[in-house]
Amino acid sequence: MAKLSYREAVSAAIAQEMRRDSSVIFIGEDVAAAGGVFKTTEGLQEEFGPIRVRDTPISEQAILGATMGAAMTGLRPVAEIMFSDFFAVCWDIVANQIAKTRYMTNGQCTFPLVIRAANGGGVRFGAQHSQSVENWAMAIPGLKVVAPSCASDVKGLLAAAIRDPDPVLFFEQKSLYGRKDEVPDGEHVVPLGQAKVLREGDDVTIVALAAMVPKAQKAADVLQVEHGISASVIDLRSLVPLDTTTVFESVSSTGRMVTVEENPRLCGWGAELSSLVAEELFWDLEGPIVRVTTPHIPLPSADCLEDAVLPSPGKIVASVVELVD
Amino acid sequence: MAKLSYREAVSAAIAQEMRRDSSVIFIGEDVAAAGGVFKTTEGLQEEFGPIRVRDTPISEQAILGATMGAAMTGLRPVAEIMFSDFFAVCWDIVANQIAKTRYMTNGQCTFPLVIRAANGGGVRFGAQHSQSVENWAMAIPGLKVVAPSCASDVKGLLAAAIRDPDPVLFFEQKSLYGRKDEVPDGEHVVPLGQAKVLREGDDVTIVALAAMVPKAQKAADVLQVEHGISASVIDLRSLVPLDTTTVFESVSSTGRMVTVEENPRLCGWGAELSSLVAEELFWDLEGPIVRVTTPHIPLPSADCLEDAVLPSPGKIVASVVELVD
Amino acid sequence: MKKEKNGVPDQDTRLKLFELMLDCRGLQQRAFDLFMQNMVKGTTHLGMGQEAVAAGFGAAMHPDDYTFCTYRGHNHTLVRGVSMTSILGELMGRDCGLLRGKGGSMHLTSVEHGAMGSYAIIGAHMPIAAGAAWSAQYRESGQVAVCFFGDGTTNIGAFHEALNFSVIWKLPVVYVCENNQYMEYTPIGEVTAVKNPAADRASAYGLDPILIDGNDADVMYSHATAALEKARRGDGPTLIEALTYRHGGHSRADPGKYRPDEEVEAWKKLDPVKTYRQRLLEAGIAESILEELESVSNQKVDEATETASNSPPPPLDIAHTDLWADGGASWRN
Amino acid sequence: MKKEKNGVPDQDTRLKLFELMLDCRGLQQRAFDLFMQNMVKGTTHLGMGQEAVAAGFGAAMHPDDYTFCTYRGHNHTLVRGVSMTSILGELMGRDCGLLRGKGGSMHLTSVEHGAMGSYAIIGAHMPIAAGAAWSAQYRESGQVAVCFFGDGTTNIGAFHEALNFSVIWKLPVVYVCENNQYMEYTPIGEVTAVKNPAADRASAYGLDPILIDGNDADVMYSHATAALEKARRGDGPTLIEALTYRHGGHSRADPGKYRPDEEVEAWKKLDPVKTYRQRLLEAGIAESILEELESVSNQKVDEATETASNSPPPPLDIAHTDLWADGGASWRN
Ligand SMILES: Cc1ncc(C[n+]2csc(CCOP(=O)(O)OP(=O)(O)O)c2C)c(N)n1
Ligand SMILES: Cc1ncc(C[n+]2csc(CCOP(=O)(O)OP(=O)(O)O)c2C)c(N)n1
Numbered sequence A, B: 001m002a003k004l005s006y007r008e009a010v011s012a013a014i015a016q017e018m019r020r021d022s023s024v025i026f027i028g029e030d031v032a033a034a035g036g037v038f039k040t041t042e043g044l045q046e047e048f049g050p051i052r053v054r055d056t057p058i059s060e061q062a063i064l065g066a067t068m069g070a071a072m073t074g075l076r077p078v079a080e081i082m083f084s085d086f087f088a089v090c091w092d093i094v095a096n097q098i099a100k101t102r103y104m105t106n107g108q109c110t111f112p113l114v115i116r117a118a119n120g121g122g123v124r125f126g127a128q129h130s131q132s133v134e135n136w137a138m139a140i141p142g143l144k145v146v147a148p149s150c151a152s153d154v155k156g157l158l159a160a161a162i163r164d165p166d167p168v169l170f171f172e173q174k175s176l177y178g179r180k181d182e183v184p185d186g187e188h189v190v191p192l193g194q195a196k197v198l199r200e201g202d203d204v205t206i207v208a209l210a211a212m213v214p215k216a217q218k219a220a221d222v223l224q225v226e227h228g229i230s231a232s233v234i235d236l237r238s239l240v241p242l243d244t245t246t247v248f249e250s251v252s253s254t255g256r257m258v259t260v261e262e263n264p265r266l267c268g269w270g271a272e273l274s275s276l277v278a279e280e281l282f283w284d285l286e287g288p289i290v291r292v293t294t295p296h297i298p299l300p301s302a303d304c305l306e307d308a309v310l311p312s313p314g315k316i317v318a319s320v321v322e323l324v325d
Numbered sequence C, D: 001m002k003k004e005k006n007g008v009p010d011q012d013t014r015l016k017l018f019e020l021m022l023d024c025r026g027l028q029q030r031a032f033d034l035f036m037q038n039m040v041k042g043t044t045h046l047g048m049g050q051e052a053v054a055a056g057f058g059a060a061m062h063p064d065d066y067t068f069c070t071y072r073g074h075n076h077t078l079v080r081g082v083s084m085t086s087i088l089g090e091l092m093g094r095d096c097g098l099l100r101g102k103g104g105s106m107h108l109t110s111v112e113h114g115a116m117g118s119y120a121i122i123g124a125h126m127p128i129a130a131g132a133a134w135s136a137q138y139r140e141s142g143q144v145a146v147c148f149f150g151d152g153t154t155n156i157g158a159f160h161e162a163l164n165f166s167v168i169w170k171l172p173v174v175y176v177c178e179n180n181q182y183m184e185y186t187p188i189g190e191v192t193a194v195k196n197p198a199a200d201r202a203s204a205y206g207l208d209p210i211l212i213d214g215n216d217a218d219v220m221y222s223h224a225t226a227a228l229e230k231a232r233r234g235d236g237p238t239l240i241e242a243l244t245y246r247h248g249g250h251s252r253a254d255p256g257k258y259r260p261d262e263e264v265e266a267w268k269k270l271d272p273v274k275t276y277r278q279r280l281l282e283a284g285i286a287e288s289i290l291e292e293l294e295s296v297s298n299q300k301v302d303e304a305t306e307t308a309s310n311s312p313p314p315p316l317d318i319a320h321t322d323l324w325a326d327g328g329a330s331w332r333n
């Protein structure tokens, strides 16, 4: 096992897949010659050449349109949208074209493509470069949605996403790029759609995603030590497919669920999960379902303001304590 | 009181507001000389002239960008996006610019603008012209979101939206355009953010929006007559601001909530409402919270397929019966 | 407007062009009739009057080339060899439909014929066509992607992005603007900063301006051939503006009243099918041969109507299939 | 490239131009230093080397005209009269910041100065500027909107839509492309189908191509004056491409290593501040006057740094204000 950063795991996964399959190609803005603005794709152009790893103009609709057209004619393209906020300039290609065309054509076309994007806040980039938009994607039928929390999952899930025959939106949390973890040596693939139970507890199930996972783990430590509350922590890892089995199993046993989302309050994945539990697991519940989210505001830029509004271990602890006590 | 169709109420509202305020201007594709592809804006150019009522090129980003720029410099523009599906080609202007700029500038700019769009299915237009995307809008902090179910509310709420100092996305349900209702004569304005209790019952609260409202009413009739179940029916009318007071009051008394959404399953307003109730009203609940939605698929085009997947009175009845029995 | 034809197509090709146009015309006339009989639900956008554009390309393309077209895509889909039955069936929402009713009139697609889809959001298919061309280039397959769109489409952002992108990567793609003078109801001249919405913008992408008679099948054919060859040679994209006119309204029962009668009349005189028939006669092709083609085409339309009308509605469970490559539509375990 | 200057600005104007450039340069140098001291969090995009563009317009615009700029907007915001303290305060996330820390470096806005915002999504502000111009036209206010953007921005859809839209409505708007030769790290020539990304596309909107020396404040000023006058006369938009170069990296601590040393050196010789100083001396302005301006500018920067550094962080509750016009951020009752 080697220690890789979350950032390095991105290029490791792409390289792993490009080596085994010549139909994998990769494009994006400043990704090739310069290795990406987050340095996530350094070395790829050197290894795979300027035909397979290619810089594009600032034309997100063209980038993703081309990705779609290539996927439906035999390639397995990977595209980068530099910041997930920029999905807004090419959302038609994602939500109306890529997501719907297989269904509309009654299965005539297949779209084995991956769109990677740096997602989320915590780095003082302001409201147009800090959004967590995985819920935008989750709301669209036809998209798979993955958001890893550690380098090992970045490598394994990105590899699986590239092999997957369906379109996958792969959200890399930019506040995690520097985080290092053990990543298995050799080929590493983690199947999509399996949540990971990071910790088992009796009193409450905390469900988190991406950057919220380390915060939930931190909160669980504090809950144990300072409040004697034993929490399960689940890293959802993928929103579509959604591993309700793992979540339900845990919530059935603890009787309580707290979701921790970075996205603004309304219509996040936490709401969806909460509504599923409230419908299907109602009689197992021992108390309200609680959601911890960023408030329903754009993210402010100043460090103190941003820290004040993002979910924190402290807020998670407070919510759990209130629920369980 | 005159009978107006939902369609006619649109132009009635715009005309009412254009008469009283010369800063109200209206633009969109084919809206002016031809009166709109849904004939919702007939007569406006005749009355207010080609400067105030103007046809645009097929340039949704320009339409909404111009709308934003005009709103922040003293006008009260109203723009039409022909089908709400097309928000995907201009989502950046809506979600990243219009919604965030007031907040980011610490209140320096105000955006008194309205974007109208024909929303929803039931008219066999296929997956790219039939979406219900009010949940896309609800997920973005900084947007008000309104979706009326009858002509009277179209007129009153659209007038209120035009007078509102904040950006309002106004979703007109295209399957309702032909529906006629009594509309009060003279000036008619209905405040945003107030749900309407259409019917009071004891056993369950059915919450619906737009085209789902008449279906919920139909279902409530059947429930009463055929199953002896007495249902409250609430027309939400606006998603932001959200009238949780009215909904909570009803759910507290019935102990059960069923939401009826036209949007695909994941991350709809029903999920949000369900999560609010599951968090804040948990101890008042007498049973699971049930959501009736379109399945998480793009809408198929053929009449029989579309009818099979959209929520129907029959499906609502079945869900309520299962819940209450 | 360039009228010269880089030589006249041979007689077989000309008969083929005529046949394709007849099929397009007949199919669309029938689609209109079925719509008026309420047999076609929803919406449908006819390309009557614009048949020469699709026919010219249809006759010139290789079977494995790709086409990308719009909601007004019946002509373009038919000329790739897709059956009339499956097109009419789709319009009518029947099980025999090309997409078994899941797509509808605006989304005709037949991958086996290289008809890679009809797209209903203006401009979206232009970068997608670039992607298919990029794939062909990467795979060195020799295929070309042809992308049809309207005059109104030249004012949307995706047009601009797709053209720049295609040129810098020298992609084998041909962009064909069918300038039928109107967006839905608004004359293109009222909303466009230049006179010729595509041709006057070619230079913004380093391309030659090509403005041709879109009602002349011979002209279309020769320009199609040249553009396809250029793409196959590795010399990159072509942007063609073909001037034409739709005889009917924008969609459904739109009577098209926003257009002056004289304008409609003038263009109807330039009907691509009628004028081409006359030209073939003048070129010495016997009336009987043309009549035979017409009767065969009519018969195909009748048979397709019959078969499609007798096809049942699709089974309801297909609404829950083929969202994913595994054939299903489930989002959870 | 057009070098002629439609006459030379008068001496007061020239001193004003010099002063504006000095302020821009000094402020940005300071922002960079503060960034390296970790006093500026997040990101910041400097326009060192590009000061002449903003200065030329700043000196030519009326106080009530509008500017729209990008994340690289410090120059453009400053030349409208916004205080250095409020700009540095915003970069440092302090309560004295222009937006009290809610916007950050990429979103500088001062409506009272007509600085209508800095936009961080490429191209988005172009149609927004069109809207402000449309409003000015409707209100007959005589205002003009000026919109600054980069070379890389010419390849995104919003560029195309905004230009067409502005021309057909003859809006009083001036679009200024600051061609600094690079998008973030990629040379513009590698991703653009034409040599001059803005000027070579002007004809696609029926506009004259204008390609000028963006490092020459006199040239910028005279072209700004002409474009503003044209807009005020009701003669519609102008598109200007100004050739320039950023001395540093794209943002933050980017060392800009993707650029050849000789290229950087060559452009640094064309430094707009240094060359303009030389020109003023040659025009007979005394060294002492220039030194005095420099020292005043330096002092302003120092004072602003001092004040901003001493400003407290904003109170946390402002995170929940001013989403809505009522001053709050609530979405429910
Ligand atoms: C992004 C988007 N905006 C608007 C529409 C609605 N719409 C459908 S067809 C059409 C007119 C298109 O005109 P043109 O490109 O000339 O094609 P034509 O219909 O004439 O073939 C419009 C505005 C759409 N489908 N997509
Ligand atoms: C839609 C969108 N795509 C990508 C980016 C990321 N990005 C920020 S600046 C930049 C380069 C812009 O280049 P140019 O327009 O030349 O402006 P410059 O930075 O050189 O001033 C890019 C790609 C963005 N902000 N928005």
Ligand SMILES: [Mg+2]
Residues within 6 Å of the ligand: C150, C151, C152, C178, C179, C180, C181, C182, C183
């Ligand atoms: Mg047209």
Ligand SMILES: [Mg+2]
Residues within 6 Å of the ligand: D150, D151, D152, D178, D179, D180, D181, D182, D183
């Ligand atoms: Mg640049």
